[in-house]
Each structure stands twice: as C-alpha cells, then as structure tokens.
Amino acid sequence: MAESKASLSDKLLIFIAAMIGWSHDAVGLTITNFVAEPIMNEFGIKKDLLGLIFSAQFIATVPGALIFGYLADKYGRRKALFLSVLWDSIFTALTFFAPSFLVLAILRVISGLGVSWGIGYALLSEAYEPKYRGFFGGLIHATFVLGYVISGVSVSNLYPLYGWRAPYLIALYPIPIIAILAKFLPESRVWLKIQELENIEGRAGGTVPLKRLIESDIFKYVFLASILFWGSEFAYHAWV
Known part of the structure; x- marks a missing residue:
C-alpha cells in the first residue's frame, strides 16, 4: 500500500498528541510512588502490599494495550487516543x-488500562516517513520523564x-x-485507506482467516518483539 503523506502541521499535531498521551501515562503510573508513605500510614498497610499496586498497574497496561489497540x-487512532x-485522567483523579x-488499588489498576503509547506511535508511524519514525518515536518515549517530573512537582x-x-x-x-x-x-x-479497502472487501465477501495471520512471519516477529519489550519494561521498573 502506498503511504499517505501528512502535512507538516498534521505531523506536529500528531507529535504533540502522542507526547501528551505518553507523558500523561507516566503521571498516572508514577504518582503513587511519591505518596507511598502517607498512603501506608493512612490505611495501615505494609510496603509489600502497596508494591503490589505498582506491579498491578503495569500488568494492566498489557490488556489495556490490547483493548485500546x-x-x-x-x-480510529484519533478517537482511541483521546x-x-x-x-486514565478520570480513574486517576x-x-x-x-x-x-x-x-484505591482497584482504581489504580483500572487506570493502568488506559495506556496511550501504542496508539500515539501508530498515529506517528502512519504519518511520518520511515527514516524519521525512530527518531521522533524516541522523542515521544523520552517524554515519560516529563510525566515523572509532573508527578514529582505536583x-x-x-x-x-x-x-x-x-x-x-x-x-x-x-x-x-x-x-x-x-x-x-x-x-x-493509512487507517482511513484501510477502512476503505475493508469496505470493498466486505462487500465482495473477502476475509483473512485468523489462522493465516497467526502463521505469518509478521505475527512471529511481532510476538517476539512484544516479549522482549515487556521483559525489558518489567526489568526496568522492577529496578527503578
């Protein structure tokens, strides 16, 4: 499929939206770190029990990514991102x-479902040329630190x-x-073009069997990359 070029202003808006989404994820995922002690004091719980919330939040991002994906x-990417x-905003508040x-634990887990990184990057990767995707995707991922700062300052x-x-x-x-x-x-x-093609295939009765998707090389690479990504994220946040 030929790539649909986005204007410079569209790319800027997409970058800003993805940046807001991912940095805000960081706020929801890290704010409890800074108020852990008063939470333990008020509810009379131990550190290991509160630690389960941190783990549960990050575990919830996995089904959250599947749901919002x-x-x-x-x-559409736009609606799902918003x-x-x-x-995340509502359940964190x-x-x-x-x-x-x-x-509190239930709300933190439910909030963890609202992860925005994957959607924001999908928007970016479908608007930016391949040679720029890695660089700008990295910039967006770096804004997680911005969310951490917002949590700390707040x-x-x-x-x-x-x-x-x-x-x-x-x-x-x-x-x-x-x-x-x-x-x-x-x-x-790109998403709009896919919808157009799917509408045409739907009218023609064309479908892609799930088995064919699972057996494809693309699925294998995506599955392996997902395991590596979540493994690295688990190791990083366990250490931090």
Whole structure:
C-alpha cells in the first residue's frame, strides 16, 4: 500500500498528541510512588502490599494495550487516543476519593488500562516517513520523564498543603488540551485507506482467516518483539 503523506502541521499535531498521551501515562503510573508513605500510614498497610499496586498497574497496561489497540483499529487512532487519555485522567483523579485501600488499588489498576503509547506511535508511524519514525518515536518515549517530573512537582507542591490525595487530581490536566486537539488532529490517512479497502472487501465477501495471520512471519516477529519489550519494561521498573 502506498503511504499517505501528512502535512507538516498534521505531523506536529500528531507529535504533540502522542507526547501528551505518553507523558500523561507516566503521571498516572508514577504518582503513587511519591505518596507511598502517607498512603501506608493512612490505611495501615505494609510496603509489600502497596508494591503490589505498582506491579498491578503495569500488568494492566498489557490488556489495556490490547483493548485500546482494538479500538484504534476499529474506530480510529484519533478517537482511541483521546479515549485512553480520558480514561486514565478520570480513574486517576477518582483515587482522590478512595475510602479504602481496596478501592484505591482497584482504581489504580483500572487506570493502568488506559495506556496511550501504542496508539500515539501508530498515529506517528502512519504519518511520518520511515527514516524519521525512530527518531521522533524516541522523542515521544523520552517524554515519560516529563510525566515523572509532573508527578514529582505536583506532590511537592500539593501534598504539604492538602495531603496525599490532592496530587491525583492533577491527572485531569490533559482534558482541556485534548478537547482543543480534537478539533484539529487528523485521523490517520493509512487507517482511513484501510477502512476503505475493508469496505470493498466486505462487500465482495473477502476475509483473512485468523489462522493465516497467526502463521505469518509478521505475527512471529511481532510476538517476539512484544516479549522482549515487556521483559525489558518489567526489568526496568522492577529496578527503578
């Protein structure tokens, strides 16, 4: 399939949207790190039990990536990206109201489902030329640190004044931004072209058997890359 070229302004909007999505993921995934001690004190739990939340959050990103990846294929990259950011924002902010450790844990796990990295990179890779994808994809991934900084600054400023719950409300900050971006961010032209082709094949009764997809070399490479990626992520976050 011939690649659909995106304009410079479209590429910039896509980069900004993907950057917001991934850096915001970092806020939701790391903010509990900074308020771990007051959480343990309030709910009377030990460090190892709280540590399960950190693990569960990252484990939840796996089914979350599958769910939102499906939505991105079904309804478009743009809608799925906005939905994932909104999902993470709301469930992270709801942690403010957690009446018990169990509710807090459930909210953190549900929040972990709203991972945006894969969708943002799909948008980028379908708009950028191959020679630029790695560089700009790396820049987006580096913005995870930005989210970590936002978490730390939020806690250092809000916790002394309002307690450990208040910093979770900072997770709502992307909502007005994505509301503005929603008016201007283009849908992936590659995705639109695929939908057009699928509509034609659907009318012709053409389908691709699941077995054929699983047996393809592409599936094997994707599966191997996924194992390597999640293994490295697990090792990194276990160490950090």
